[in-house]
Amino acid sequence: MNLKQLSEMLGLSQTTVSRALNGYPEVNEATRERVLRAVQETGYRPNKAAQRLATGKAGSIGLVMPTAPGHYSDVHFGEFLTGLGEEAVRHDFHFVIMPADPDDEVGALRRLAISGNVDALFVAYMRGHDPRLPLLKSLSIPFLVHGRSFGTEPDYPYLDIDNEGAFYDATRLLLQLGHTRFCLLNGPEHLDFAIRRRKGVVSALAERGLTLPDDCTSHMSMTDEHGQFAMERFLQLAEPPTAILCSSTVLALGAIRAVTQAGLKLGEDISLIAHDDVLPHLKPENFSVPLTTTRSSLRAAGVRIAERLIGTVKQDGPFPEQELWKTELIVRASTGAAPR
Amino acid sequence: MNLKQLSEMLGLSQTTVSRALNGYPEVNEATRERVLRAVQETGYRPNKAAQRLATGKAGSIGLVMPTAPGHYSDVHFGEFLTGLGEEAVRHDFHFVIMPADPDDEVGALRRLAISGNVDALFVAYMRGHDPRLPLLKSLSIPFLVHGRSFGTEPDYPYLDIDNEGAFYDATRLLLQLGHTRFCLLNGPEHLDFAIRRRKGVVSALAERGLTLPDDCTSHMSMTDEHGQFAMERFLQLAEPPTAILCSSTVLALGAIRAVTQAGLKLGEDISLIAHDDVLPHLKPENFSVPLTTTRSSLRAAGVRIAERLIGTVKQDGPFPEQELWKTELIVRASTGAAPR
DNA sequence: CCGAAATTCCAAAGCGCTTTGACAACTAAC
DNA sequence: GTTAGTTGTCAAAGCGCTTTGGAATTTCGG
Structure with missing residues (x-):
């Protein structure tokens, strides 16, 4: 089922149906309801690739996941992803995860960015003098960094903890x-x-x-x-x-x-x-x-990052800002006076 | 930089450039080299959305990630994903991860499938009488299940351990x-x-x-x-x-x-x-x-699943088969004779 | 009841790519 | 010297959607 078939079925033009679906004002309420009902019944869903092609927006944020036979999966990664997802699901966003050899993270990031598959990028596991930063800055696609890169001028959008x-x-x-x-x-x-x-x-x-x-x-x-x-x-x-x-x-x-x-x-x-x-x-x-x-x-950081990234994409706004979170020091039983 | 610009730059038609890029035989070797070199220099990458639209293939496998404020992220998920990625990176595949409310996994799966964003689906965390199975079977898109669903006729492609x-x-x-x-x-x-x-x-x-x-x-x-x-x-x-x-x-x-x-x-x-x-x-x-x-x-299972899924997509072959892995029983010190 | 403004709808162009069908140009064969 | 067969290239259609510019219809003041 595609737009054409749906509109033929309804005896409307593709334009009208598209507008009805995307909440444009210039369409009769009765017509809109009729369209919406038909969508319910047929289970029609717009083709994302086509939508992406036409609008330039994909509703997705991209990230590269370093991976290799000897590479340890990181517990922290899953937890963080859950946080990202928690927010993304509220906006009907999804993730495009590109697995990449740890030696070729920059290349993978680059390919991901210009593949036109994503609206924004997210990177983490920052290093000192991280080579991905110059790339990201040159890319003219919104991005947000989890962490910072020691030794690089902090003129990029990040969220880090202190x-x-x-x-x-x-x-x-x-x-x-x-x-x-x-x-x-x-x-x-x-x-x-x-x-x-x-x-x-x-x-x-x-x-x-x-x-x-x-x-x-x-x-x-x-x-x-x-x-x-x-x-x-x-x-x-x-x-x-x-x-x-x-x-x-x-x-x-x-x-x-x-x-x-x-x-x-x-x-x-x-x-x-x-x-x-x-x-x-x-x-x-x-x-x-x-x-x-x-x-x-970590999860809260994920939520916040998704929030800012999606916000940026949605309103085509300026790139996200910088944010530095304080941590809490919580005293329990594993600390005590030094033995003498 | 898009195909049109690239071909104009080279004084060739889009067709020829496209063919040169995709390894079709009917193009002069010298021409192909010239094209390849230009790609190197300009950093041209085909737009994935357009490619997807034209071919119907996206080079991606989709999965839904259950997520919600109270939902625990699962250590096992990250490890498994790493396995999937390890294989995917070899074939330049990526993942589309759709986060979804745990109560709406079926809906999310459905949306993901007909969004046209993915070539194949993967599901895990199977339940008894899993409601996703009937959906998947009706969807005419390749899929592979990690685990099985107790109480459902095992006539679907799966990889499970015994x-x-x-x-x-x-x-x-x-x-x-x-x-x-x-x-x-x-x-x-x-x-x-x-x-x-x-x-x-x-x-x-x-x-x-x-x-x-x-x-x-x-x-x-x-x-x-x-x-x-x-x-x-x-x-x-x-x-x-x-x-x-x-x-x-x-x-x-x-x-x-x-x-x-x-x-x-x-x-x-x-x-x-x-x-x-x-x-x-x-x-x-x-x-x-x-x-x-x-x-x-778990990681090995991920690798294997990606392998089969990607294989299926690439050669447009039949859906993957069923596989049941034996586990190893490894005796260490936590077991001993019963106390009397 | 008429003309203008507002409302509702449509045809068509375009997004960037692949692929079909056709066409030159050039060889080889008769 | 004509015919048939290759080879390298191209123009154009099509994938499914959004969006522009305009046409058709309705509404309303005079």
Whole structure:
């Protein structure tokens, strides 16, 4: 069933039917009702490709998903996508997801943009000096960045959380509790959030004249396995840490396993603060020792990003603005006074 | 840059350029090279919407993602998507993801199908008597189901794992170890895999004249929180279980927490077997007591499904076939002889 | 009852691509 | 030197929709 058939069926022109459907005023109410009823009955749906071709709008936002045989799927990705979707469904938007080799993200992004398949782009997992940013800026299609890119002039639209502030605050809390030996379980080194979190820790320590040695920092993709492994190494240092900063509750899961297996007590022998993206399947309050966290909902960020991106597309407005969310520092049982 | 401009630039007709690009034989090799070089230089990319309109093919597979404010994002979803993507990227396919209210999945699927935006459909999270199946069958667009639908004639293309067999085998192992009091931590009651797994357990028990009482079964969405909660209740039964079957490692995570907090030892006081979807961030071998599991890689299933779906679309072939994967039963330390 | 304004509808062009059918131009064959 | 067969190219139609400019119909003041 297409427009032509539908209009023939109704004895109207395609124009009139199209207008009736798209809410134009110059069509009789009775006629519109008749059209709407016919649509109900026949189950007619306009062909999106044709619509796209004619209007230039597709009702879709595009994103590339890095993927490869060895590539870890990221728990955080799904949660974020759910947030995006939650908002998108309200506007009848959909996503075009282009899987891409992690080495060719820029190319994939470029292809996606000029394929004419999407109205706007979204990118995440930002790195320092991210090469996708110059591309996006040159593309004249709305886009929004989740995170920022360290080392790039922040003149692009983004939504980020205050990673540096979060870890600065967390570190300060631990300092106030008397800790002096810190370790950082961080995400992959090149990622922007990892850079900033490290910065937060370092600057809080610096205020007390402390430093964060290289062997007290671990950069890795955020799985519990890696968390455990890194923590085991930390515990074997000549002067093992009493305070741990951790970039994800998933990492914390593994780290805590290592702590427990070493016969140490969380919140007594070792204090730990993790960043909590509010993953529904991994709640820090449910850990056997509830976790002190810096919290910011990933899903909420998704909702907000979709909201702004769709808004931009719909009213053809200017590109979205910049937004920086504060995190909450929530104290639970995994932090305590430094052992003496 | 569009075809017309490109062809004018080259002094050729649109036809010739189009043919050169799409590998048709009736074009001079020299001309083809010239065209290809121009494409390189200008960065020309055909407009997908137009291509879609002209050919009827979009190079995309569609899926609906249930989403709502209260809806849990599913760890398994991301992992599976990664698998799909891994294969899709090899064929320059992309996904169109339509977020949808969980109450309107059928409608969303329908809209997606007749929007003309996708070449094939994929559905998962099958339920008993799934209402999407009749729709899909009537739609004359290739589709593939992950899982099956209990109670529906299995005359549709699917890829499923042998859930019943997996839990039958697991239960038998526990029986052989002398266990007699079983509990099942299962996924949501209406989902097909939950139905079949339960069936597997029940029939293995029946062979020994045992039954699975209602208060020894728990159906819930698969988060560690739910796992813990359900396990706590099991442990308060008049005759607490010594053997636990568990539909996911995420559930197991919570369940084990409850076991530990009750002062019981996994693998001694309580034996547990979980189904392992091979989530990269939650490996059963890394649990403090490594988990005995029934294993089947969710990602591998994604790869395979994409492979078959894309194959079908590309050669316009018949709809994909049916496939049933066996699971592996891997014994680790979480299972042991029943305590006496 | 007439002319102008307002209302309702339509024919046709265009979005960017693929594909059909035809046409030159050039070879090979008789 | 004509005919038949290739080869490389093109003009034009069509995919299903939106939208422009104009025509037909209705409404209404005078």
